[in-house]
Amino acid sequence: LSNENLATGEPLYHQVADRIARLIVGGTYRAGHRVPSVRRLSGQYRVSVSTVLEAYRLLEDRGVLEARPQSGYYVRSQERPPEPLKTTSCSEATELDVSTMVLNVLRESNRKELVPFGAAVPSPSFLPTSRLNRILAQEVRRDPNTSQSYDAVPGLPSLRIQIARRALEAGVTLTPDEIITTSGAQEAVQLCLRAVTRPGDTVAVESPTYFGLLEALESLHVKALEIATDPRTGICLDDLEEALDKEGIAAVVLVPSFGNPLGHCMPVDRRKRLAEMLRRFQVPLIEDDVYGELAFTPRRPPAVKAFDTSGDVLLCSSFSKTLAPGYRIGWAAPGRHFRRVELLKYSASVSTATPTQMAVAAFLAGGGFDRYLRRLRRTYRDLMQRLAAAIGDHFPEGTRVSRPEGGHVLWVELPSGADSLKLHAAALRHGISIAPGPLFSATGRYRNFMRLNGAVPWSERVEDAVVTLGRLVREQLGARES
Amino acid sequence: LSNENLATGEPLYHQVADRIARLIVGGTYRAGHRVPSVRRLSGQYRVSVSTVLEAYRLLEDRGVLEARPQSGYYVRSQERPPEPLKTTSCSEATELDVSTMVLNVLRESNRKELVPFGAAVPSPSFLPTSRLNRILAQEVRRDPNTSQSYDAVPGLPSLRIQIARRALEAGVTLTPDEIITTSGAQEAVQLCLRAVTRPGDTVAVESPTYFGLLEALESLHVKALEIATDPRTGICLDDLEEALDKEGIAAVVLVPSFGNPLGHCMPVDRRKRLAEMLRRFQVPLIEDDVYGELAFTPRRPPAVKAFDTSGDVLLCSSFSKTLAPGYRIGWAAPGRHFRRVELLKYSASVSTATPTQMAVAAFLAGGGFDRYLRRLRRTYRDLMQRLAAAIGDHFPEGTRVSRPEGGHVLWVELPSGADSLKLHAAALRHGISIAPGPLFSATGRYRNFMRLNGAVPWSERVEDAVVTLGRLVREQLGARES
Numbered sequence: 001l002s003n004e005n006l007a008t009g010e011p012l013y014h015q016v017a018d019r020i021a022r023l024i025v026g027g028t029y030r031a032g033h034r035v036p037s038v039r040r041l042s043g044q045y046r047v048s049v050s051t052v053l054e055a056y057r058l059l060e061d062r063g064v065l066e067a068r069p070q071s072g073y074y075v076r077s078q079e080r081p082p083e084p085l086k087t088t089s090c091s092e093a094t095e096l097d098v099s100t101m102v103l104n105v106l107r108e109s110n111r112k113e114l115v116p117f118g119a120a121v122p123s124p125s126f127l128p129t130s131r132l133n134r135i136l137a138q139e140v141r142r143d144p145n146t147s148q149s150y151d152a153v154p155g156l157p158s159l160r161i162q163i164a165r166r167a168l169e170a171g172v173t174l175t176p177d178e179i180i181t182t183s184g185a186q187e188a189v190q191l192c193l194r195a196v197t198r199p200g201d202t203v204a205v206e207s208p209t210y211f212g213l214l215e216a217l218e219s220l221h222v223k224a225l226e227i228a229t230d231p232r233t234g235i236c237l238d239d240l241e242e243a244l245d246k247e248g249i250a251a252v253v254l255v256p257s258f259g260n261p262l263g264h265c266m267p268v269d270r271r272k273r274l275a276e277m278l279r280r281f282q283v284p285l286i287e288d289d290v291y292g293e294l295a296f297t298p299r300r301p302p303a304v305k306a307f308d309t310s311g312d313v314l315l316c317s318s319f320s321k322t323l324a325p326g327y328r329i330g331w332a333a334p335g336r337h338f339r340r341v342e343l344l345k346y347s348a349s350v351s352t353a354t355p356t357q358m359a360v361a362a363f364l365a366g367g368g369f370d371r372y373l374r375r376l377r378r379t380y381r382d383l384m385q386r387l388a389a390a391i392g393d394h395f396p397e398g399t400r401v402s403r404p405e406g407g408h409v410l411w412v413e414l415p416s417g418a419d420s421l422k423l424h425a426a427a428l429r430h431g432i433s434i435a436p437g438p439l440f441s442a443t444g445r446y447r448n449f450m451r452l453n454g455a456v457p458w459s460e461r462v463e464d465a466v467v468t469l470g471r472l473v474r475e476q477l478g479a480r481e482s
Numbered sequence: 483l484s485n486e487n488l489a490t491g492e493p494l495y496h497q498v499a500d501r502i503a504r505l506i507v508g509g510t511y512r513a514g515h516r517v518p519s520v521r522r523l524s525g526q527y528r529v530s531v532s533t534v535l536e537a538y539r540l541l542e543d544r545g546v547l548e549a550r551p552q553s554g555y556y557v558r559s560q561e562r563p564p565e566p567l568k569t570t571s572c573s574e575a576t577e578l579d580v581s582t583m584v585l586n587v588l589r590e591s592n593r594k595e596l597v598p599f600g601a602a603v604p605s606p607s608f609l610p611t612s613r614l615n616r617i618l619a620q621e622v623r624r625d626p627n628t629s630q631s632y633d634a635v636p637g638l639p640s641l642r643i644q645i646a647r648r649a650l651e652a653g654v655t656l657t658p659d660e661i662i663t664t665s666g667a668q669e670a671v672q673l674c675l676r677a678v679t680r681p682g683d684t685v686a687v688e689s690p691t692y693f694g695l696l697e698a699l700e701s702l703h704v705k706a707l708e709i710a711t712d713p714r715t716g717i718c719l720d721d722l723e724e725a726l727d728k729e730g731i732a733a734v735v736l737v738p739s740f741g742n743p744l745g746h747c748m749p750v751d752r753r754k755r756l757a758e759m760l761r762r763f764q765v766p767l768i769e770d771d772v773y774g775e776l777a778f779t780p781r782r783p784p785a786v787k788a789f790d791t792s793g794d795v796l797l798c799s800s801f802s803k804t805l806a807p808g809y810r811i812g813w814a815a816p817g818r819h820f821r822r823v824e825l826l827k828y829s830a831s832v833s834t835a836t837p838t839q840m841a842v843a844a845f846l847a848g849g850g851f852d853r854y855l856r857r858l859r860r861t862y863r864d865l866m867q868r869l870a871a872a873i874g875d876h877f878p879e880g881t882r883v884s885r886p887e888g889g890h891v892l893w894v895e896l897p898s899g900a901d902s903l904k905l906h907a908a909a910l911r912h913g914i915s916i917a918p919g920p921l922f923s924a925t926g927r928y929r930n931f932m933r934l935n936g937a938v939p940w941s942e943r944v945e946d947a948v949v950t951l952g953r954l955v956r957e958q959l960g961a962r963e964s
Contacts, residue, residue: 019655026657028646036650043781044650046750099825106828107634122626133626136837137619145614148806152589164510168518170528175508183665183810183831190830194798199681199703215829221681268528299525324630325835328665343581346588347697348672349665353835354808356619407538 012047013021016055019045019062024075031077035065038073040480069336085132098439099218101424102211103205108433115456115465118433120260120409120454121325126379128363128372132324135366136359151354152462153346154338155181155331158363166364171306172333174317180332181352184325184356185290185318188332189253190216191348193379195340196284197222201250204243206235208411208440208449210260213253215290219440223443225249231411234259234266237273251284256303258291261411261440261451263384263404265301275307284337289317289402290330291407294372297379300406311336319360321408323372327356379407390463394470396477408455413448418476420450426472432465484879494529498537503546506557513559517547520555522635526681580921581700583906584693590915597938597947599808600915602742602891603807604937610845610854616804619843632907635828636820637663637813641843643815648846651789652774654797654815656931661675662814662827663834667772667800667809671735672698673830674796675820678766679704683732686725688717690893692742695735695770699924706924707731713884713893716741716748719755726763733766739783740773742935743893743922745866745886747783757789764794766819771799772812773889782888793818801842802889804855809838818952828862861933862890866936872945876952877958888935895930900958901931908954912949 012020020041023029035041041048056073065073067099109119116123140147151408154160154454160176169176180186189212198205199221205213217224224244228236256266256274266274272371277448278285287304295301305315314337318330331351334341345351363369387410388401415419420436427434432449437449456462492500502517510519524531538555543546547555591601598605598720622629636642642658649656662912664670671694679685679702687695689708707725710718725731738748738756740881748756760767769786777783787797796819800812800933811834816823817928827833845851869892870883880897896902909916938944 022655023646026646026659028643028657041650044653046653060563103635103824106632106832108698110631117630121632124630129626129630130794133622133629133837136622141617142620144611146605146808147947148611148808150588150601150802150807151591153585161510164508166503168505168523171526171528173504175505175510177508183835186829187831194701212829214824214833218824219676219829238566288772303947320632324631325632326628326833328831328835343697344586344701346585347668347694347701348830349669349810350588350694351808351810353665353810353838356835356837408741413697415527454506455493468738 007456010296013051013054013058015060016041016045016047016051020055020059021062024064029075031075033075035073035075043190047145052345060282066469067085073400087408098445099215100434102215102439103275105433105435105439108428109195111433113431114136114428115382115432117452117456117465118435119282120321120435120455122321122408122455123457125457126376126455127322127324128323131190132359132363135362136355139358139362140355147355147358148294149354151351151357151383153178153180153351155344155352156354156357156361157465160331162361162364167333169300169317170289171302173334178314178333178338178343180338181317181357182330182332182345183328183352184318184351185288185330186216187348188316188318188330188371189213189286189288190220190334191344192286192316192334192337193217193220193222193251193253194344195334195337196286196314197250202247204240204249206254206259206262208437208446209262210255210288211435211439214442215365219305222250226441226443229259229262230264230265231262233270237277240274241277244277249281249283251286252278253286255288255291256304257289258289258294258404258406260407261409261435262404263402263409265405266304267297268302270303271304272307275304275313278312279310282310284312284314286314286316289315290321292317293405294377294380294408295356296377297405297437305333314341315375323360327350327360328353329356329360333470359448377406380455383410383456383458384410386458387452387454387466390466391470394467396470396474399473408452410452412450412452414473415477416452418448418473422476423450423469423472427469430465430468430472433467444458490828493535493666495533495540498529498533500538502537502541503544506546511557512737516553516666517555517556517557525877533881535771539913556858562913566590572591580693581697582698583656583918584921587917587921589916590910593915593929595913596910597914597944599934600940601801602917602933602935602937604890605939607939608815608937609804609806611806614809614845615774617844618837621844622837622838629837631836633839634944635824635831637661637834638836638839638843640847641811641839641922642813644843644846648764649797649815650784650944652771660815660817660820662816662820662824663839664800664804664812664814664827665831665834666956667770667798667812668694668800670699670800670812671695671770672702673823673826674768674798674814674816675699675702675704675733675814676826677734677819678768678796679732684729686722686731686734688736688741688744688745688926690919692737692770693917693921696924705951706734708923708925711741712745712746713744714746715752718745719752722756723759726765731763731765732758733768735768735770736786737770737773737788739771740776740886740888742773742889743884743890743891745884745891745893747777748786753784753786754789757786757795759795759796761792764792766794766796767772768798770798771797773801774799775804776859776862776890777888778859779887787817795945796823802856803848805842805845806838809842810835810901811838811842812964844874859888862934862937865938865940866890866892868940869936869948873952874929876949878952878956881955890935894932894934896932896955898930898958900930900955902928902930903930904958905954909951912947912950912954914950916951
């Protein structure tokens with residue numbers, strides 16, 4: 001802090017006071033908190049002790065601080081908010097409405113007062129949270145030095161062994177040294193994208209597709225070519241083949257098992273055809289398998305990676321939908337692109353957090369995961385049927401819903417003329433979060449669609465939320481007709 | 483798994499056996515482990531039960547598996563390794579020698595048999611590991627639902643409050659809503675780079691500079707312009723000004739406080755001049771402050787961000803050097819680029835791991851961090867002096883060392899003709915890891931330099947390692963002269 005830097009003409013102690021007031025308005029210090037001592041702040045801001053003292057007295061006069069004898073200055077509880085301030089830094093004004101909405105939908109999942117149909121986040125009540133947390137505590141106590149140390153890429157060996165074993169369930173033969181652990185599947189997919197594309201490239205994706213993928217592509221300056229996707233069988237292979245033939249596609253990114261938002265499951269023969277087609281065109285596939293273990297059938301489908309013979313399928317997944325989203329544990333098996341993804345992982349975040357890797361590895365090694373998963377899959381299947389039935393009961397005629405074969409999201413087509421962006425705003429006012437359709441395309445499509453998260457314990461409140469949503473849609477349609 | 487996909491002409495049960503053998507060679511299943519039951523593998527690979535049975539019997543004949551009655555097939559302890567296999571996926575052959583060495587140096591820090599002079603990783607013995615782990619266990623027990631849930635960007639509020647308060651020590655006025663938590667400073671710097679550059683841009687960096695930054699730039703297709711850097715006062719401002727004037731620099735990335743590898747501290751008047759210069763050219767500064775709290779003087783220097791009035795300084799730091807590298811908790815205060823960095827964080831990894839954020843926040847809120855830091859800084863100062871003195875005693879004449887004013891790395895210039903890449907290889911054979919000079923430049927400079935990590939408890943073994951390194955350098959120089 002110095003006069004010449006601010007050039008406002010105000011006395012220095014006013015500038016100091018303004019900065020402290022800004023910290024209080026902004027929440028760095030709150031009512032009842034002690035602000036730094038006069039001596040300390042003098043050192044921190046490199047101004048004299050008397051300047052700080054004058055600043056604190058000014059804030060005392062304004063009713064922002066109070067002096068407590070022998071103790072220092074404290075933030076007073078504010079009846080009225082302190083006066084507004086010049087901000088020295090602020091966010092850019094942007095046009096990124098879709099991105100803003102994506103972040104908002106994600107944040108809404110943490111607002112306990114909302115019915116969380118928006119983000120695809122499982123309710124904590126379905127997850128083995130206390131067991132997992134207990135294992136976390138045990139693991140860091142068992143091996144404190146490992147837990148606090150960098151875990152060098154490609155990731156914690158004990159976790160990679162467990163992941164390799166589980167991959168067999170998807171028909172995929174993997175050894176631990178073919179696996180890289182990541183901060184969730186989102187990081188895995190992004191690193192794989194960076195490994196097989198360059199800025200300016202085009203990749204083929206499903207339509208509708210997960211908004212996190214669209215955000216990742218935009219951030220990498222890679223274009224998305226949206227290919228029509230059947231709500232039962234997945235991406236149209238004829239259209240994809242045509243695109244591969246004509247358009248110079250650098251890679252394909254799919255969620256073949258219980259795709260988000262459709263919940264579809266690509267049949268096995270189509271998976272084989274897809275693998276063969278991509279091999280023929282020598283185009284890599286990034287296969288996001290994050291919902292793969294949440295099949296409603298007794299056995300999960302094989303990954304497309306199971307039919308990969310060229311090493312050009314980059315398989316990505318995580319434990320965010322099955323164990324703990326907040327642990328941020330995902331992984332990639334990038335085939336022949338391993339080396340490049342490993343380097344990208346290092347340059348992106350050095351390594352994945354060690355304690356949460358240890359906990360997930362120990363949880364999986366401890367057994368019981370399959371039994372737990374079977375129960376979880378039944379729970380989700382029942383909830384999705386219930387949600388679909390409630391929509392049938394309470395939404396206007398002409399509403400259609402997907403028939404997910406796994407996962408925990410429902411894709412809803414509202415009667416033409418309904419507007420899910422407006423519905424999102426109206427629903428929020430009624431304490432309900434939804435994910436509006438236009439988030440699932442880069443081209444503003446799906447205005448009369450929405451995705452609902454079904455991993456919510458059923459209750460009267462949830463049923464009421466469906467009733468309210470149906471009513472809001474009816475009101476929209478009525479207003480349009482009048 | 484199916485015949486048409488493999489097209490090898492081998493019987494199917496041979497292919498199954500090969501895959502299982504590959505899993506055993508690769509470590510997915512180890513000696514004494516039970517492999518999947520016949521029925522389960524039949525489902526996983528979609529082949530008949532009898533095919534799996536034939537495959538397991540073949541592996542039994544080869545001595546790889548053994549059948550235990552009523553229990554299943556187990557991996558036998560191998561006297562001789564099983565026969566080599568066709569691998570279906572492998573890493574690309576690449577020319578990235580520097581990148582390989584970077585990953586190796588990082589991995590060496592986890593090899594307990596080595597004296598860890600290589601990576602800049604603090605020894606666990608200096609860090610408050612057991613207290614931090616205890617707090618981690620307490621926090622996830624206190625609030626299990628939060629601990630397992632996504633922490634939506636910009637990051638855990640309680641942690642951002644603590645970071646904002648600590649920023650005052652660097653003379654920086656921050657509110658929690660100006661801070662984004664990240665997976666370590668590496669992610670923070672990379673996200674800030676992506677926010678202010680585009681592929682093809684050039685950024686100005688110190689020379690020598692941290693290899694993690696060079697890897698990040700390469701991965702982003704951004705060029706590094708290396709500016710001469712004084713080992714006491716930092717980057718040459720005249721050269722930087724000339725480059726800003728002529729070269730179309732998109733951003734500057736610096737470690738002004740105890741730069742890696744020089745350990746220098748830019749004087750305050752130069753920080754002011756730098757801030758003014760960048761404002762004039764309207765070029766953003768990414769300020770990596772990861773060593774800022776490790777000053778050897780009683781008070782840490784102010785961040786350049788303290789003199790920022792335009793919001794164009796993006797301040798990045800972490801708790802990897804002061805609390806726990808493996809927790810992966812860093813942060814960015816990107817000024818007016820906040821919104822863009824927040825979106826990039828979401829698209830890169832959704833959010834930072836929740837449990838480790840909770841633990842760091844609670845650790846900082848609990849008090850005592852400053853007292854602990856004071857002790858840590860004294861420890862590092864003493865160790866660095868000791869390391870420098872030992873080099874003076876044991877290295878050949880003409881060796882020079884940096885005089886770090888903070889942090890825990892020493893930059894060593896060996897007599898001309900010495901080769902630190904060869905030294906790295908020779909030292910490893912003697913159980914010592916170092917970071918060779920060429921890692922710190924994109925242009926192959928610094929062949930006769932190396933960086934030593936000083937955050938290693940002093941011992942006879944460590945002193946012996948210095949003696950050995952000195953001897954190896956002498957041998958190199960002797961061999962050259964003979």
